[in-house]
Amino acid sequence: MKTANGHEIIQLFESWSPKKIACMENDPIGLAIGTLNKEVTKVLVTLDVNEEVADEAIEKGCQLIIAHHPPIFRKLSNLRTDTPAGKLYEKLIKNDIAVYAAHTNLDVAEGGVNDLLADALELVDREILEKTYHEYLMKLAVFVPDDYAKNVRLALAKAGAGHIGNYDSCSFSTNGQGRFRALEGADPFIGDIGEMETTDEEKIEVVFPQSIKNKVLKAMLNAHPYEEPAYDIYTLAVETNEMGLGRVGKLKQPMTLVEFAEHVKAALNVPCVRVVGDMNKKVSKVAVVGGDGNKYIHAAKRSGADVFVTGDMYFHVAQDAQSIGLNIVDPGHHVEKVMIKGVAEKMDQLCRNEKLSVQFMQSEIDTEPFRFI
Known part of the structure; x- marks a missing residue:
């Protein structure tokens, strides 16, 4: 197990509950107080952040709080430490405790x-x-020399392209001939500078959600033998990843x-x-x-x-x-308090998978303002 910094922890959190799926306009999600640029060994998970929760985080030695309800919901016009809210922010900052809020994105997320x-x-x-959220499918069509087509297909599948329903590694191929001439300054994989070249190629077509476009393109370019691969990429009128x-x-x-x-x-x-x-x-x-x-x-x-x-x-x-x-x-x-246990367990598993040594602690403070008699 290795130590983690705040950025690594939040990157893992946002791989599960990304900001882009938030469904409230100007939802104040993300880092609200402090910095993630530090080593984090203990994280307190809570529904709300009040002074008692801040004291709990201090007592337990936490460097980061993950909360559902943002501690700063509207833009501040001042930061006075003689007000209840200002006193809370001061305490968190003085004790170097960062607060990250996941509001409607955590409502929408699968497992949220x-x-x-x-x-x-x-x-x-x-x-x-x-x-409240969907992505469009995209399609990549890339032209590859026959002998290298399998390697490119495998690389695309590993990157997540070609996942359709309960199937993965889906692709379609057609065969044909590619023609090109390498100009001065080129380093052609096939053929010579200034000579027209014709080679047997396979056109590989795969679909993927737009959110992994960069990952898919990087995988294709790394696996492709050509210096300048020929490919098309376009958006389809097909929705996927509905949330x-x-x-x-x-x-x-x-x-x-x-x-x-x-x-x-x-x-x-x-x-x-x-x-x-x-x-x-x-x-x-x-x-x-x-x-x-x-x-x-x-x-x-x-x-x-x-x-x-x-x-x-x-x-x-x-x-x-x-x-x-x-x-x-x-x-x-206040029944949203179910997120305390749920987030702590989910993040514990995500960090274990990455061999990060982080302890996720469940807040024991009751932040329900109402009492029933």
Whole structure:
């Protein structure tokens, strides 16, 4: 195992939950406080960052905090250390503790907040509730001497090109003849300077998501024997890597709404829930959005969900849900705390895979502001 710096840890995090999939305009994600340019041996994972969490990080010797809720949500007009927020920032900076925030990108990511909530609720046959992100497929067509075509195909497959559904290493080839003349200053792999050359070539075609374009091109260029390979690359009108907010799935067995409400309480470890709907009505299909899901009631209804689990439900939105026949179970915003264990375990595995010696610690501070009596 080797030591890691903050940049390496966050690169691994963003390989799983990249900033580009965030679905809120101007979402203040990324490094919020401090620097990643340092050795990091301990990371505290938390839902929120308050002064108690900062004290916890200091006590545990953490150099980095990964939080779901950004500690600086709006741009600062000043940084006064005689305010609660300013005092918090001062404490973190003085103790050289960096804070990285992953907000809606962590909501959208596979295995992120909404998948963790769906896991807790034991939902099966899951789908995305509201699609918020996709990539387009691209196609590369490259012309390679016959004897080197296999090497190039293998290099492209290793880079991730040609992955279609449950198949990988997919490609299509046609054979033909390539013609060229090397000019002064060239270092031709085949033929001589100033002479027309004709050679048997294979045209290899592969598709890949746009996010790995640079990786695919680098692999092709490294494997290709020519000094100046001939290739075409273009974007297809085909969407791939669809991701989004919320999840929809089925219960293993139907329940009445009141039974399901009790299930939510137990699964998400909350003392109470708010419920909208007929308590005796059977529910089997469930939509879930962590945090504030008020604007997704119609998406939940369109999905065919019998009940929508989300927090911060407004009075009039609850009435709207009732009018369209959508049951609601509101366990509060703080159920997003499932990300603490989920992120810590995911990052521990990612760092182990890279043989990085980093300890991910789960915050034990309860940041739920509400108390129930």
